[in-house]
Amino acid sequence: MEGSAVDNAQGGDVRTAGYPTLKETDITRQIRTVLKTLGIFHFKHFGGPLAPKGISDLIGCHEGKFIALEVKRPGGKPSPEQMQFIADVQRSGGIAGVVYSVEDVIELLGLKNRFLF
Numbered sequence: 165m166e167g168s169a170v171d172n173a174q175g176g177d178v179r180t181a182g183y184p185t186l187k188e189t190d191i192t193r194q195i196r197t198v199l200k201t202l203g204i205f206h207f208k209h210f211g212g213p214l215a216p217k218g219i220s221d222l223i224g225c226h227e228g229k230f231i232a233l234e235v236k237r238p239g240g241k242p243s244p245e246q247m248q249f250i251a252d253v254q255r256s257g258g259i260a261g262v263v264y265s266v267e268d269v270i271e272l273l274g275l276k277n278r279f280l281f
Contacts, residue, residue, distance in 0.1 A: 185237075192221060192235045194266050199224065201210030202278060206231070220253075220260065226273055230258035233272070238264045 169268070192208065199206045199222075206224025211217075220232035232253045234246050242262050253260035261272045270276055 188221075188237050188240070189236055190265075191237065191265065195222065195233065195263065195269050196237060198266050198269065202275065204231075204273075206233075218243065218247075218249040220246065220249060226259065230256070230257060231273065232260040233269060234260075234262045236262055236264055240264070 196206065196208065204224060206222050209215075209219050209221060209223050211219065220234040222231075222232045222233040222235065224233075230253060232250060234242050234250060236242060246262075250260040250262065259272060263266070263269050265273060267272050270279065
């Protein structure tokens with residue numbers, strides 16, 4: 165998606181101007197609130213020493229498709245393992261990407277028609 169703030173396995177633009185400095189946990193909380201409000205099944209993946217590397221922060225299912233959202237602060241960069249996980253999900257028919265805001269999630273999941281803006 166050229167010109168989009170949403171990264172994908174092929175890379176993409178990252179918007180940083182105009183965003184307040186937020187922690188990744190704040191952005192994740194905002195995204196989860198919107199997903200819950202819209203009734204989109206999801207959960208937060210908590211990595212650890214025994215978890216495979218690269219699994220996205222938020223995992224779920226939307227309209228029958230697996231979703232994986234790697235949440236980053238504006239300007240943040242995903243690891244090679246995270247980008248590989250995103251590519252694997254996309255190749256398998258799922259929806260996956262690096263997101264920097266609620267707006268990115270709305271765009272990635274095609275939810276714009278569910279809002280008044």
